[in-house]
Amino acid sequence: MSVQLLLLASLPALGWGLMPIVAKLMGGKSEEQLLGTTIAALIFGSVFGFLNQVSYALVPFSISLLSGVFWACGQYFQFLALEKAEVSKVMPVSVGTQLLFVTLASGFFLKEWTDLTTVIFSIMALGVILTGVFLVTKTTHQQTGLTPQVLLYLCCSSAFLMLYVTVTGLFQISGAQIFMPQAVGMFLGGSVISLKSKQQLHFRKIIRNLGTGSTWVIANTSLFAVSSSLGVGVTYSFSQMSLLVATYGSIILLKEQKVGREKQFVALGSLLYMVGVLGMSWLK
Template sequence: MGIILAVLTAVCWGSIVLVSQKLGGNSYSQTLGMTIGALVFSIVTYFIVHPHINSLVFIVGIVSGMFWVVGQRFQFASVDHLGVSKIVPLSTGMQLFGTSLFGVLVFHEWKTSTEIIVGIIAIVIIILGAVFTSVKDQANDESGSEQTSKGFLILILSTAGYVGYVVIVRWFNVGGWEAILPQALGMFIGGLLLTFSGKPFNKFAIRNILTGLLWSTGNIALLLSLPKIGVATSFSLSQTGIIISTLGGIFILKEKKSKKQVGFIIAGCLFIIIGGVMLGFTKS
């Protein structure tokens, strides 16, 4: 069941950036719209499930939600610099590396020598995949070195936010149903703080409520899978949906790429997915 939940997350989250780009708006309105959608989803869910929320769950959920806002806000911003097809696989690879590192060093999820060997090989494959997706074609690359560097720096901030969002709920063993409302409150508060200067209250924020509902469906699936199959496995499998957004960026959003870049990006996505699946086998 845990594997199925993680795959559901992959499908939902793999569509988010692509859907948000089609809905329009800048990173401010996209982020705020998502947090509103997530808050609406969590309120409805709360009155259906009636989970018990104590002070620890409330605080951890709020902090986790704020970490997520940092991750999502800066991922949207990095897409503006480098495009969906480049940012999504890079972001995925970095998140897989970060969450796996915490899963191993902090939560000790790799216990046998076989798990450690397979896990290390998987991480190497993921890193290789991330490198492939970032290959440039000098004759067809419109992003300058300054813009590329800025995009990568923003992406590092995004990765730190995403990793913190996942790890903190696992650290305190907060359950999925209990966390969803406090998380959404943290997301909404953090979204207001991070986007207020960009005047996000417009029609695009309303449109992007849809992406918030999409994200929330994937989020609850991930939170429910964490205690079943662990951080490294659940988060790794959840990220295999990159193929949806990456290929969508190339073929639906029509991002300009040479044949060489398309080949490397597809190969990089496959490497990251293979690495993610391999990490799934490290669960004891």
């Protein structure tokens, strides 16, 4: 693997890992963050479709649009969780539950579990991943962990993001046909969600969150570009390292504190998470 390809393969993890950090830095309500992100996605999707002269059929277009709506719902709940808790606590649970839901949905509905051995090793890998997530978010001081409300937000987020990921696979839609209609669905979903708070939204904060959307665009584009060269398994492994970027990035950039043995828990949890993800990608 060349250095250039290795750097490109790291961009999805970097983009998705930095996205919640950038959202915190840009500020604003969840609706403002969501609109800023979806506007950036819509601009990219439109330019991509125009430059590549992509042709669209009704069913793939509709399913990809629905996928984008699911993403908007899932991302909104994640932004709500980030309003109420630290990135280093929210993102490990968010990514871990996404992996759990997507793996189970892929196994049962997309028929990726072809034999008993795959089922057993997938469940083992999930167990290692979730143990890593538990350690990364473990607290040892007076400050409490995630509240039931935040956990509910994250479960709703991961359920919608699971639908976002799997619905196109269920209808075997892939490649360039997805980008533009998916971005339209993201924008439409974000706009409908934001209607209830439209009187309280600030245009300047929405524009600031175009930066949040840019990290998503970088991640999504590079994932598409590198998967054709490295294959889905390797690309998947690299992209799921977004948890490490979000966790350590929030500690460094947002000054989120880890005290005492929490630093050791984060290091051990990160290692277990990496082992579990690499095992999961090997099965794929």
